[in-house]
Amino acid sequence: MSAEPSPEGRAVPFYCPYCGDEDLMPEAEPTGAWKCESCRRVFTVKLVGLALE
C-alpha cells in the first residue's frame, strides 16, 4: 500500500476514528473508503480545506 495520494484524493487515516485501532484496509466501494478490521466500520476521510490559522 502506497502512502502517496491517489488520483481520487484518498486520504490515509492512521487510526480508526471510531475505535482507535490501526488495522485499516482500503475498501473498493465507496471510492476512498477504509474498513476498520477491528470494529468493521467502513468510513471515508474527507479533506475540507486548510485552516486560516
Ligand SMILES: [Zn+2]
Ligand atoms: Zn474501528
